[in-house]
Amino acid sequence: MMSKIIAWVDQRFPLTSFVKHELTEYPTPRNLSYWWGFGFLAGFVLVIQIVTGIFLAMHYKPDSKLAFDSIQHIMREVNYGWLIRYLHSTGASAFFAVIYTHMARTLYYGSYRRPRELLWWTGQGLLLLMMATAFMGYLLPWGQMSYWGAQVITSLFKATPVYGEQIVTWLRGGFTVDDPTLTRFFSLHYLFPFLIFGAVIVHLVALHTVRSSNPSGINLADKDNIPFHPYFTVKDLFGLGIFMIIYMLIVFFKPDFFIEAANNIPANPMQTPAHIVPEWYFLPFYAILRSVPDLAGGVVAMAISVLIFAAMPYLDRSRITGGARYRPVYRAMFYIFVINIFVLGYVGAHPPTGTLKTVGEISTMIYFMTFLLLPFISRWEEKFVLAKGLPPAVEEMARKEIAEAEGNV
Amino acid sequence: MSEETMNEGADLSRREFLGTVTAGVAAAGVAAACVPFVSSMNPSSDVLAKATAEIDISGIAPGEEKTFPWQGKPVFVVHRTPEEIKAMESSNGGKDPEADAKRVQKPEWLVVIGICTHLGCVPNKTSSGWLCPCHGSVYDNSGRIISGPAPKNLHIPPYHFVAENKILIGKA
Numbered sequence: 001m002m003s004k005i006i007a008w009v010d011q012r013f014p015l016t017s018f019v020k021h022e023l024t025e026y027p028t029p030r031n032l033s034y035w036w037g038f039g040f041l042a043g044f045v046l047v048i049q050i051v052t053g054i055f056l057a058m059h060y061k062p063d064s065k066l067a068f069d070s071i072q073h074i075m076r077e078v079n080y081g082w083l084i085r086y087l088h089s090t091g092a093s094a095f096f097a098v099i100y101t102h103m104a105r106t107l108y109y110g111s112y113r114r115p116r117e118l119l120w121w122t123g124q125g126l127l128l129l130m131m132a133t134a135f136m137g138y139l140l141p142w143g144q145m146s147y148w149g150a151q152v153i154t155s156l157f158k159a160t161p162v163y164g165e166q167i168v169t170w171l172r173g174g175f176t177v178d179d180p181t182l183t184r185f186f187s188l189h190y191l192f193p194f195l196i197f198g199a200v201i202v203h204l205v206a207l208h209t210v211r212s213s214n215p216s217g218i219n220l221a222d223k224d225n226i227p228f229h230p231y232f233t234v235k236d237l238f239g240l241g242i243f244m245i246i247y248m249l250i251v252f253f254k255p256d257f258f259i260e261a262a263n264n265i266p267a268n269p270m271q272t273p274a275h276i277v278p279e280w281y282f283l284p285f286y287a288i289l290r291s292v293p294d295l296a297g298g299v300v301a302m303a304i305s306v307l308i309f310a311a312m313p314y315l316d317r318s319r320i321t322g323g324a325r326y327r328p329v330y331r332a333m334f335y336i337f338v339i340n341i342f343v344l345g346y347v348g349a350h351p352p353t354g355t356l357k358t359v360g361e362i363s364t365m366i367y368f369m370t371f372l373l374l375p376f377i378s379r380w381e382e383k384f385v386l387a388k389g390l391p392p393a394v395e396e397m398a399r400k401e402i403a404e405a406e407g408n409v
Numbered sequence: 410m411s412e413e414t415m416n417e418g419a420d421l422s423r424r425e426f427l428g429t430v431t432a433g434v435a436a437a438g439v440a441a442a443c444v445p446f447v448s449s450m451n452p453s454s455d456v457l458a459k460a461t462a463e464i465d466i467s468g469i470a471p472g473e474e475k476t477f478p479w480q481g482k483p484v485f486v487v488h489r490t491p492e493e494i495k496a497m498e499s500s501n502g503g504k505d506p507e508a509d510a511k512r513v514q515k516p517e518w519l520v521v522i523g524i525c526t527h528l529g530c531v532p533n534k535t536s537s538g539w540l541c542p543c544h545g546s547v548y549d550n551s552g553r554i555i556s557g558p559a560p561k562n563l564h565i566p567p568y569h570f571v572a573e574n575k576i577l578i579g580k581a
Contacts, residue, residue, distance in 0.1 A: 148530060152543065155529035170447075174456045176481040176529075184450065270476055270483045270523075272530040274542045290544060295527060295560050352545065 022208060027225035028232050029214035035109075036212065037239035038102035043200060044240060045095045050193050052088040060140065062186035064179040067142035068266040086255035092134055093258045094247050096281035099127065103309070108334055110316065110323030111213040117313040119206040124310045126199050131282075131306070133192040136185040138279060139177070143263030148276045150177045150185070156289075159296040176269055217322020218393045275351060283348030284341050284367075290352050291364040301364070308371050315371055318378035319401040326390055329381040333370050340366045456480075461579030463571065466518065474534050476523060479578045483523035483531050484566055485539075485552075486576070489516065493550045502553030505562045509551045512565055520576065521552035522566050527559035539563070 009015050059078050061070040074081035103123070106112055112120035139150040154171050158164040173180030214220060250257060258280065262273045278286050288305045292298035316330075324331035340363050347360040386398065462479040469475050469488040476483045489497070494516045497509040513519055523531050525541040532539035538549040546557030553562040567581035 148543070152528040152530065155527075170451050173450055174452050174481060176524075178456075178481050180453065180456065269481055270478065270531065272533075272542050274533075276530070276543050290558070293558060295558065298558075 022228075023233075024227055024229045026208070026228040027211070027222070028228045029212055029216075029220045030224055030226045030231070031214050031216055031220070032212060032232065032235070033215055034235070034239055035101075035105040035215075037236050038098050038105060039207075040236040041098045041239060041243050042095065042102055044243075045091055045098055046193070046196060046200065048087060049091045049095060050197070052084050052091060053190070053193065055084050056088055057190060060186075062140065062183050064142060064182050064267070067140060067182060071141045082255075083251070086251045089259060090247065090251050090255060092137065093250075093279070093281065094243075095130065096134070098243070099130065100281070103127070104338065107309075107312070107337075108324045108331075109213060109215060110217065110321065110330075112312045113213075113316065113321070113323075114313065115210050116206075116213060119203065119210055120313065121310055122199060122203040122206055124307070126196060126203060127309075128306070129192055129196050129199060133189060133196065134279070134281070136189040136192070139182060139185045140189065141263060142182065142267045143260075144265045144267055144273045145260045145263040145276060147177060147267030147269070148272050149278055150181060152276070154181075156299045156302075159299040178269070215322070215325065216394075217320075217325060218397055277349055280345065280349075283346075284344035285348075287344040287348035287360050288364045288367065290348070291357075291360040301368075305367060308368075311371070315374045316378050317375050318382045319405070320382055320385055320390065320398045321394055326394055327378075327381055327385060329377055329384075333374070333377070336366065337370045340370070461577055463575060463577050465575055467574035471517070477578070479522075479566060484578055485519070485521050485523040485534075485563075487519040487521075487550070489519055489550060497549065497551040500549065500551075500553075502549065502551065502562060503555040505554050505560070507551075507553060507562055512551050512553070512562070514568075514570065518576075519550065519552060520566065520568055520578070521563040523563070525559055526554070526561040526563065527557070532563075 006016060010017075056074065059070065059074045059081060061067060071085070074085050076082075078084075106120065106123070135149075135153060139146045154168055154177060157167045157171060160167050169175060171181075172178070173184060260277065262276075265273075277283070285302050285305055289298045289302040292301045318327060318330070320326055324334050343359065344363045344367065347356055347363060350356055352360060382398070386395070389395070390398065459480055462477065462484075464477045464484075464486070466475070466486055466488070469486060471488050472490045472493075474485055474487045476485055478484070494509075498516070501508060509516070512521075523539075525532050525543065525546055527541065527544055527546050530541050530543035532541040532546065532548060538547065538555070539552070540547055541557065541559065544558050546559035547555045548559075548563055549555050551562075552565075554560070566578050568576050568578040569581060571577050
């Protein structure tokens, strides 16, 4: 019976061939480590966020007079409302944790290199969409942190030349963040996840065109590729199990870990809380914003700090594949960058006074220096590493790429 | 029909021109269709209708500050003491220098919009002026920026005294 139905569908829609091509026969490098499982996890969290979000929207009221209370209603009266809300609020943090790890893997193993530039850029677009979605979602509980976060972030657009004030008023639909801001953020917060979903499909089409990178850095021969299903569905599902243990531990035992205490006070446009901080996933960028003494300068620095990742395929001029694996200097830079991100996060979470202000300024410089020095360091390192010797397959690939580049000059 | 026979005897530059014009009109049409949607996101008339607010300042004792809402924004009204007035008149502020006399209509009443010119937080009153809790901007008792990241002094809303103890904010 089932095979008859499938045959009927296959005559009208390429179901079997699609599943074969993209899943059961999709060739995947057999040496992928668990670091390659975070893309799948991100997709899974996206589904969690969409599903829990749809159910929250059934009970939430996007009205400045009702929003805060409707969250209390969800928490106290709606059946399992507390669970759905905590899945959603913890899911936001989980999403960023997974995506940042996914990006760190790409940076470490140089997966952004040719021919995967477009794959990397669609990912960059997804990150921006995700940040916008998270930011707008954070306003919806209409607590003090929600309100003042939105107030500060919309004020950033004041840095636009000439039309700054008009753009800020247009974004808010009023002279301050108010009811019109809340309703439009709700509308867009519901829309954006579906844009993300569409962009994920584009990301996957790009991935299936250039195929997965792998930890060795070399292009594996056909015999070293294995079908995605069942080998990597199983591996991804195991990773999912580990992820779910951590995620559910937070949802059930520490659900308010990521919720600022001040957000339990309803929004008050007349009173800013004594100390406002963004969500943890924005802290490093927020620290960069604050470390530049000029308003417009700070906004530009913050925007560049997010967008500069897109330039990685061009900033990294080394022809040695496999990313940090065969490149000791790049590896050191990677770890300095990661540690520096945590330092920036710490600075962003605390008032910018005294030593911490200086630390923030130095960290901001280190952040941009790692990117700006990379073109020079990567070329110098290439010579050094080639002279020292590499695994034959890696060396062969690097020499071929160098010869091609020099032939073109 | 092959492309060649289709193009036979045709004036291709004319065809290209028509194509460009069609695309141009289509683009203009799309842009025009966007206008109402973009405009709908601007403040609606009921938001704009709250343009003015009349406030009663009789209850504010010398040295006290009171906050009033105007267009959803906090407006600080300070009843300044003679010492504060003297101190403010003798200074010219910080990085956005401005004489105190230019910032008040009556020296004992300071009326400023209570929104930090940095990123829109509401500064808290201190004895010497205000301190913004978000990024540490310090303002004096004339609402002038003394230190911190804020680029400008606290803005003065358009206002005038309608009576001895009544101010209309929103209209000069």
